[in-house]
Amino acid sequence: MVFRPRDLASRMAERRRPHDGYLRETFTLPRDAARARARDFLNRYPKEAYMSAVESWRELPGGDIEFTMRRLASAD
Incomplete structure (x- = not known):
């Protein structure tokens, strides 16, 4: 079986996506x-019902977050 770089990249991308039931938006x-x-996100999806949180953040060189x-x- 021949592996291409694209195959490796796809497998690595799948590993990074956690399958824990959470929806994520970046x-x-x-x-x-x-x-x-x-x-606004936390008001729309309250922590008590949706377990909402800021999962990660970083400041980019241009000053954007x-x-x-x-x-x-x-929330069933």
Whole structure:
């Protein structure tokens, strides 16, 4: 069986995606817009019902903030 670099990249990408039942959204916004977006996300999907959280964030060289929000798929 011949493996191509694309096959390896696909397998590595699958490993990075956690299969834990959470939905994740990643945003890249200026600092003030990032705060507002995170606040809106947490208001729309409250932590008590969806276990919502800012999973990770970082400041990019241009000053923008890249962050990932996570929440459960449903609150049943």
